[in-house]
Amino acid sequence: AQSVSQHNHHVILSEAASLELGCNYSYGGTVNLFWYVQYPGQHLQLLLKYFSGDPLVKGIKGFEAEFIKSKFSFNLRKPSVQWSDTAEYFCAVRESGNTPLVFGKGTRLSVIA
């Protein structure tokens, strides 16, 4: 069965610091990859997704992620975080097709002034 590992449980950064959140998955076949964000009290929102093509994917709010197939990784990055980026971030993977997403346990990001 697929699994998704998010290495950091809680990350605390100062405003303007750079962010990288790790995500590794276990499935060896063709995958679709996603990052979702959940702001306090709100529903899960899609940040970005990778299906095929350019492995560097740009999403909303200045986030990007790089798919490295050889490392089974899809790390999320942002060059300069803002206080409003404080949220929970979830990496998710699925085999190609409309199959269920498998989520990681999430990484809580706290951005302090």
Next chain:
Amino acid sequence: GAGVSQSPRYKVAKRGQDVALRCDPISGHVSLFWYQQALGQGPEFLTYFQNEAQLDKSGLPSDRFFAERPEGSVSTLKIQRTQQEDSAVYLCASSPVTPGLHFGNGTRLTVT
């Protein structure tokens, strides 16, 4: 455009009670998914519908959990004889034919 709507937003049930959680997906979305999110965890897959057909229910934790989508739109997740370990946020998501999940706000179930 309305998103995925779930009701109730909060539900408190006494242990042993039955509960029914409702999901109104985005109109026209073929696929509908239910997930369970325990505190401090990521969402865990429960079940999946394509139109009215339940294609995968491998994630349902016990036979106390039952989901239906009789007309291929609204879905109901029913939990019979609730237990404390059922306390979680239950998320519904819908998707058009091309993949991309849209999540609702969830129903927070607390079993006392």
